[in-house]
Amino acid sequence: MxxxxxxxxxxxxxxxxxxxxxxxxxxxxxxxxxxxxxxxxxxxxxxxxxxxxxxxxxxxxxxxxxxxxxxxxxxxxxxxxxxxxxxxxxxxxxxxxxxxxxxxxxxxxxxxxxxxxxxxVVVNGITAWQMLHRAAKARPGGTILVHGANGGVGSTLVQLARHAGIRVLGTASRRNHDAVRALGAEPIDYRDPDLAGRVRTLAPNGVDAVFDHVGGAGIVDSYRLLAPGGTLVSYGTAATKNDPGNSQLPVLKLIARLAWWNALPNGHRATFYNIWAGRRRRAAFQARLREDLGAVFGLLAEGAIAxxxxxxxxxxxxxxxxxxxxxxxxxxxxxxxx
Ligand SMILES: NC(=O)c1ccc[n+]([C@@H]2O[C@H](COP(=O)([O-])OP(=O)(O)OC[C@H]3O[C@@H](n4cnc5c(N)ncnc54)[C@H](OP(=O)(O)O)[C@@H]3O)[C@@H](O)[C@H]2O)c1
Missing domain, CATH: 3.90.180.10 (Medium-chain alcohol dehydrogenases, catalytic domain)
Structure with a gap:
């Protein structure tokens, strides 16, 4: 049965x-x-x-x-x-x-x-890997900011980045800071009214990438915290999760804002990551999933991530x-x- x-x-x-x-x-x-x-x-x-x-x-x-x-x-x-x-x-x-x-x-x-x-590490690993390596193309020696660093996607992203030799600043609520530290990231309280100032103290030249699943007003700080040529990877609008009405509207508004930022001639990139993007080209989509999840599974099997x-x-x-x-x-x- x-x-x-x-x-x-x-x-x-x-x-x-x-x-x-x-x-x-x-x-x-x-x-x-x-x-x-x-x-x-x-x-x-x-x-x-x-x-x-x-x-x-x-x-x-x-x-x-x-x-x-x-x-x-x-x-x-x-x-x-x-x-x-x-x-x-x-x-x-x-x-x-x-x-x-x-x-x-x-x-x-x-x-x-x-x-x-x-x-x-299935949905979390695919999301984290593709955002880090395909969307942001993060490089060893760089510094990134991961919001929700103790969450399902966030904790995987922190580990993949640390394994790739990248410094990670990670936001989380205070009670989760020890867990974030244990993953190898430097914790920051996302409720800190001067969150952006705290990031600037730790990374005075800005960060090479920001991973933001929150959206809302805070996305502006996420963008402004980028170092020259940095990438904002937005992948959710948790800030609007309780808003009444059409649940697609906040995502569409966010995508429009990212497109507008991308038109600015400052060298930054802003992108919305969607795990299902490109699924109509089915064979290529499946091959990419096999490659990316395969890489994450490999790291899990060898104990490089937990x-x-x-x-x-x-x-x-x-x-x-x-x-x-x-x-x-x-x-x-x-x-x-x-
Ligand atoms: N676009 C895509 O294709 C795609 C794919 C997968 C997931 N996602 C999105 O990824 C997000 C995370 O999913 P998940 O399953 O990993 O969720 P999760 O395990 O519930 O983690 C959510 C995290 O968000 C943190 N958080 C809550 N409010 C925050 C704020 N204001 N600022 C920064 N962090 C905050 C939480 O921290 P505390 O526990 O410390 O409060 C927690 O670490 C969701 O929004 C989901 O829709 C998108």
Whole structure:
């Protein structure tokens, strides 16, 4: 039997439903994955409130990513995949005991890597790697500013940057400063009214890149803190998460502002990172994901970066997992285990 968690509409965490039905058969090009780990990210918190800028119509099964082993393959898929462990970026559908995934979307998990550990770096690792190396093209010896340095994406980004020989200033709430320091970053309180002044004291010439998932008024400081030729990578608008109305509008406004900044002749770059950009050119998109997530998995396997597993929660207790993830009391990712 398939067990899955259904988000029926805008509900409190205890409104999630547990649904059981016969196992689905994989269609052409698909593999059925026996899921070993999925996770709770900011996206599911927003989807539950109907506030994620790009979510499907209710009801649906949430779960942005998963790790598991191939239990069955459909026509046209190599049987050699059976029994092997893979990860996939799914956007939805991960919160299930079993999931159908296009075989081309699978990324191999190295032998010996724990499924929950691997899970913490799927969406977080792809996002962090692509922002650091593709969007900002950060270089060893540079200095970057990472907002939310103890979060899922932020903590991965800090570790990847430190591994690449980059100095990191990281914002977080005060209670998380020790965790940020342990990752190798210099913590700054994001509630400090003189946050920008604090960054300028630590990096008087500005920073080579800023990674900003907050948006709102603070994005102006993020831009102004850049060193000559620096890059602002914006990737969210957490500041507007409670705003009423259309959830796409704040993102569109932000993108328009970045475009305007890019037209200024000062050598700075400002870009909005979207993990799904380019997905219409499917083969190239899948190849890029395999390369980038493969690189992150490689670093995890060799111990160059550490997984931040906040807790392992049984799938059927997804309500508790959601509550725990949004409590602000944990560092790293809450992982759901079927
Ligand atoms: N564009 C894309 O393709 C893409 C892909 C993946 C994720 N994202 C975005 O990335 C963001 C982070 O996701 P996540 O799953 O890593 O979330 P998360 O684990 O909940 O982390 C959020 C972090 O934000 C910090 N934070 C809260 N308010 C802040 C503020 N005013 N200034 C600076 N930091 C603040 C929190 O710090 P404390 O815990 O210390 O309060 C926490 O470290 C979300 O906005 C998500 O939508 C975007």
């Amino acid at each position: 398939l067990t899955q968690i259904v988000l029926p509409g805008v509900v409190e965490p205890d409104g999630l439903l547990v649904d059981r039905r016969p196992l689905p058969e994989p269609g052409p090009g698909q593999a059925r994955i026996a899921v070993e780990a999925s996770g709770v990210s900011f996206a599911e918190q927003q989807m539950r409130r109907g506030k994620y800028y790009d979510q499907p119509a209710f009801p649906f099964v949430p779960g942005y990513d998963l790790v598991g082993t191939v239990a069955a393959v459909g026509p046209g898929v190599e049987e050699a995949l059976l029994g092997r462990r893979f990860a996939a970026l799914t956007k939805t559908g991960g919160w299930a005991s079993d999931a159908l995934v296009d075989a081309g979307d699978l990324v191999a998990v190295p032998d010996g890597v724990d499924p929950a550990a691997a899970e913490t 997984a931040q597993v906040a807790a392992r929660v049984p799938l059927t207790q997804a309500t508790g997992a959601l509550r725990l993830a949004k409590s602000g009391t944990v560092t790293g990712k809450v992982v759901l285990v079927p």
